Amino acid sequence: MRSKPPSKSAPAADSAATAAPSDRWNPDGGVQFLSVPAELAGQRIDNFLQARLKGVPRSRVYRILRKGEVRVNKGRVKAEYKLQAGDVVRVPPVRSPAQAPAPVVGDQLRKLVEESILYDERGLLVVNKPAGLAVHGGSGVRLGLIEVLRQMFPQSPFIELVHRLDRDTSGAIMVARKRAVLLHVQAELRAGRVGKSYLALAAGKWPRGHRVVEAPLRKNTLKSGERMVSVNPEGKPSETRFRVLERFRGATLMAAEPVTGRTHQIRVHAQFIGCPLAGDPKYAPDEVNREFRARGLKRLFLHSQRVSCTLPDGDQVEVEAPLPAELQAVLQALRDG
The missing domain is CATH 3.10.290.10 (RNA-binding S4 domain)
Incomplete structure (x- = not known):
């Protein structure tokens, strides 16, 4: 049962502190x-x-x-x-464990993220996330995209990720600036009504007829602490739709649309077919990655090209993130033979 809302009135004076209402909590203050x-x-x-x-x-x-x-x-x-x-x-004043001061976003990173904003309207933010930038801090990463955005928009009381992208993946990612937008779009995600399309370069010749991969995925944590995902009958149901866009000698450019949203899903499903993604440090053999490095590829070739969703008012939003120049150069090198 929902709690009955207390009556609204101005706060009474407090023996520890008196203050006008604000939207920021000061950990060094009193009440x-x-x-x-x-x-x-x-x-x-x-x-x-x-x-x-x-x-x-x-x-x-x-x-x-x-x-x-x-x-x-x-x-x-x-x-x-x-x-x-x-x-x-x-x-009330609550002591928290001693923590290192929050890292300050440098001018270069701030400018990079600022220039990567593709859409910012009606409580939805879409960013063309650079490869190498984690979506949030943690696990040895002190500063991620969400922390950068919160420092860029200190006046915004609400900034939360709608979904996630792997650190090595570039491209369009949605961030909510309103709680109503977050709840609505995440509900649409669960219902399968949010569109997400990726560009992926698969090593080798993608077999004809393999347009849909349905293989259950299971997370594993190695002794080193590294997180890996594998196809396992006891894993969670997972489905990815693939479409061949262009074939090269020793590689295939694919469009990939994840129906479910499992960790590393596109990467592991491509590996399962026998065509791991080029430049994938986790799921592609070293010799494959060495071959693509010789062709100028220095990162995972996986890019979130397009996202689409409806907003709470029913309007449809579709945003496309251009392919980074370094990946365009790799494709041109493959076309040139």
């Missing part, structure tokens, strides 16, 4: 009062707090909720309470 912008309406209070209390264990977040240290419009709420626009959230 803070945060106003909820319209973009975050509908978010659960526990998730709202978790996003702001960086490094604080989730169990601690639930504890301060249970004890009533967190108040919404001066009233106690349960973890499942869904915030409304204009709510005022009282956040």
Whole structure:
């Protein structure tokens, strides 16, 4: 059952601190009062707090909720309470584990991402992600695309990934700047109504007749900590549609449309057919990658060429990301023989 929203009124003075409502939590201050912008309406209070209390264990977040240290419009709420626009959230001072300061985005990376923005309207952002840039920090990566965007748009209270791309993959990726857009497009993704099309260069001659690959995929973690994916009968159902665009000597340019969205799906399905993607450090043999390096390929040849979806108002959006110059050069070298 949904918690009853507390009545909205100005926060009373607090013995630890008094403050006008804002939308930013200051971890170095005392009690803070945060106003909820319209973009975050509908978010659960526990998730709202978790996003702001960086490094604080989730169990601690639930504890301060249970004890009533967190108040919404001066009233106690349960973890499942869904915030409304204009709510005022009282956040107590909470010590988080010592952390290194967040890395600052350099001018060069900021400019690169800024120039890669393809679409920014009605709460949806589409970026032509450069290869080599992770979508978010973690696992040894301190700075990803989402962190760069949040520093570029500090006035935006909500910036979240709609879906993901592998670090080595370039191309169109969708980012929501409104919670309603995030929830809507992700629901469309689950229903299979979001279009995603990739350009991929497969090593060897793609066998005729293999237009759809249906092979279950299972994640594996090696002793080194590296994450690999393999075709396994006990894995999750996975389907990719392939279409031959151009054939070269020793390679095939493919259009790939993932029906499901498993980790490394296109890469592993191509390997399963016997034509791993050129430049793939995980799933292509070293000798294959050496051959393509000699032809000028220095990265995985996989590019998210196009994304399409409907927005909450029903309008259709389709955005295409141009193929990077370094991949265009590889194709030209193959055409020249």
